[in-house]
Amino acid sequence: MTQSTPAIVILGQGSLATARRIQQVFPAAQIHGLAGRVEGADCTYQEFGATLRALYQQDTPIIALCAAGIVIRTLAPLLLEKGAEPAVLAVAEDGSAVVPLLGGLGGVNVMAREIAAGLQVAAAITTSGELRFGTCLLNPPSGYALGDLELGKRFVSDLLAGHNVRIEGAAPWLDQAQLPEDPQAQRSIHVGSAAREASASELLIYPRSVAVAVSADTADLASAVRSALQQAQIAGQSLACLLASETQMASPLLREAALELGVPLRFVAAQRDLETLARVAVPAATVVAGHGVAIAVAEQPLDVSSLGRPRGRLAVIGLGPGAAELMVPAVKAELARATDVLGYETYVRMAGPFRDDQVQHCTDNREEMQRARHAFRLAAEGRSVIVVSSGDPGVFAMAAAVLEALHESTDPAWHSVDLEILPGVSASLATAAQAGAPLGHDFCVMSLSDNLKPWSIIEKRLDLAAEADLALAFYNPISRARPWQLGRALEIVAQHRTPETPVVLGRDIGRPGQTLRTTTLGALTPEQVDMRTMVLIGSSTTCTFPRGDGGVWVYTPRWYGEKPGA
Ligand code: SAH
Numbered sequence: 110m111t112q113s114t115p116a117i118v119i120l121g122q123g124s125l126a127t128a129r130r131i132q133q134v135f136p137a138a139q140i141h142g143l144a145g146r147v148e149g150a151d152c153t154y155q156e157f158g159a160t161l162r163a164l165y166q167q168d169t170p171i172i173a174l175c176a177a178g179i180v181i182r183t184l185a186p187l188l189l190e191k192g193a194e195p196a197v198l199a200v201a202e203d204g205s206a207v208v209p210l211l212g213g214l215g216g217v218n219v220m221a222r223e224i225a226a227g228l229q230v231a232a233a234i235t236t237s238g239e240l241r242f243g244t245c246l247l248n249p250p251s252g253y254a255l256g257d258l259e260l261g262k263r264f265v266s267d268l269l270a271g272h273n274v275r276i277e278g279a280a281p282w283l284d285q286a287q288l289p290e291d292p293q294a295q296r297s298i299h300v301g302s303a304a305r306e307a308s309a310s311e312l313l314i315y316p317r318s319v320a321v322a323v324s325a326d327t328a329d330l331a332s333a334v335r336s337a338l339q340q341a342q343i344a345g346q347s348l349a350c351l352l353a354s355e356t357q358m359a360s361p362l363l364r365e366a367a368l369e370l371g372v373p374l375r376f377v378a379a380q381r382d383l384e385t386l387a388r389v390a391v392p393a394a395t396v397v398a399g400h401g402v403a404i405a406v407a408e409q410p411l412d413v414s415s416l417g418r419p420r421g422r423l424a425v426i427g428l429g430p431g432a433a434e435l436m437v438p439a440v441k442a443e444l445a446r447a448t449d450v451l452g453y454e455t456y457v458r459m460a461g462p463f464r465d466d467q468v469q470h471c472t473d474n475r476e477e478m479q480r481a482r483h484a485f486r487l488a489a490e491g492r493s494v495i496v497v498s499s500g501d502p503g504v505f506a507m508a509a510a511v512l513e514a515l516h517e518s519t520d521p522a523w524h525s526v527d528l529e530i531l532p533g534v535s536a537s538l539a540t541a542a543q544a545g546a547p548l549g550h551d552f553c554v555m556s557l558s559d560n561l562k563p564w565s566i567i568e569k570r571l572d573l574a575a576e577a578d579l580a581l582a583f584y585n586p587i588s589r590a591r592p593w594q595l596g597r598a599l600e601i602v603a604q605h606r607t608p609e610t611p612v613v614l615g616r617d618i619g620r621p622g623q624t625l626r627t628t629t630l631g632a633l634t635p636e637q638v639d640m641r642t643m644v645l646i647g648s649s650t651t652c653t654f655p656r657g658d659g660g661v662w663v664y665t666p667r668w669y670g671e672k673p674g675a
Pocket of ligand 1: 430498502535583586615619642644
């Protein structure tokens with residue numbers, strides 16, 4: 110089964126039409142076009158190899174419109190590593206051939222058939238078992254788990270060698286398969302949740318039909334669940350989820366147990382005891398209680414998404430200055446899992462594109478507290494919410510507003526939300542890196558905006574920071590509503606610094622049309638600065654020298670006073 114939305118990767122303009130036809134098969138998939146070569150893709154990438162390998166490592170299924178050989182060579186270094194193995198397909202640029210390459214257990218053949226049907230060609234399926242039986246026995250549909258892959262491979266080759274098979278238990282997805290069925294066969298496909306001894310003559314497939322109600326108060330929870338299942342003679346692979354009371358939603362012990370067992374955690378309104386909780390959550394199941402847990406065993410695989418509700422999540426993320434390469438991988442992963450995205454429209458657009466199932470809530474830049482509360486209301490419903498900031502969310506951005514909203518709230522549902530702040534590359538750091546290392550020694554970061562603080566405190570801090578000989582980084586240096594403040598700030602700094610002090614102006618750093626200028630404090634005027642500019646002012650030790658390409662390096666040495674070892 111396909112776990113996540115595939116990425117369609119193209120190298121040239123000639124592939125775009127075919128890519129769009131494939132997109133009709135996977136409407137949520139994005140077309141990634143090589144920058145400078147492809148116009149009109151959904152997003153662009155700079156380097157084919159790095160992009161393909163990153164997608165692979167993030168377990169994203171890949172549909173590459175290029176020669177199979179290129180894909181194989183590109184991914185070769187990753188193939189011996191254990192870890193992700195998403196489906197990977199090569200599709201001919203003109204759509205005439207669909208070649209599943211990797212990810213047999215990630216449903217690559219299913220995808221190949223779907224794409225081929227969309228392009229009205231035949232998929233180049235080469236998997237013997239699948240060709241013969243019309244299904245990959247080792248890749249049961251979601252809701253079922255394969256017992257043992259190695260035994261399974263042997264089992265399939267036995268069938269290919271001519272052995273017959275019988276089916277025990279309910280395997281509705283095999284109704285359409287062309288298996289050599291015989292009620293007397295020695296070999297069997299066994300579908301059921303009972304624990305069984307693995308044997309070469311049986312292919313064990315477990316329906317994920319079991320939910321276990323647990324409490325954070327049970328000691329050593331994951332082991333308790335394992336031994337309770339063992340006592341009840343239920344296979345661990347049949348476990349579909351853990352259930353717990355909403356009152357324990359924030360418990361780290363529950364989270365750890367679910368992680369360790371590799372299953373989702375769902376929450377139900379508080380009940381008298383765990384047995385009742387299990388019955389309420391899964392009414393159709395048989396419930397066995399004991400050992401500090403209650404086990405609910407259903408006849409069919411459980412639809413986990415309909416049992417109780419998940420713990421809501423709220424992630425306050427930093428996009429970095431703008432360029433996709435400067436976004437941290439944890440933020441990318443968070444963007445993929447979000448159900449709701451909140452933020453100032455420009456940043457939400459920068460964070461996208463999003464899938465159709467992801468709700469975007471764009472707001473005006475100034476409504477920070479309202480946005481923070483809205484985010485908690487959504488997350489408290491069990492949604493997975495993202496609040497977007499540019500740069501780092503903790504630097505003059507949404508993280509503090511979100512925490513302030515939570516601090517003010519007495520709603521236990523808000524305090525149960527899984528809140529996480531994910532950092533980003535802040536504009537001062539992105540600008541400094543391009544200029545060299547102007548913040549290489551102690552520095553002071555300030556916002557010159559007096560929207561939320563009196564101007565007098567800004568003047569005082571500027572004066573003291575400049576006197577202390579700190580390099581200075583100014584966010585929000587100027588705006589239409591604050592026209593004179595920067596001029597005044599520069600006057601204060603000039604009382605403590607020489608006119609030759611290096612100044613770096615970074616505008617739209619990491620975004621299209623970025624500019625980086627190096628000037629001096631004496632030559633700096635407010636007209637050179639706007640609200641999309643980062644202003645870095647050196648300390649007395651900040652210096653410059655020419656770089657090989659004709660530009661200039663700016664840096665502040667790590668030492669102060671006398672150069673060590675000189
Ligand atoms: N959280 C952001 C800062 C928000 S305050 C961060 O960590 O970067 C907004 C100010 O940041 C702008 O007025 C500008 O001074 C600066 N800024 C943000 N993005 C920038 C960019 N890409 N290039 C230059 N300055 C930027």
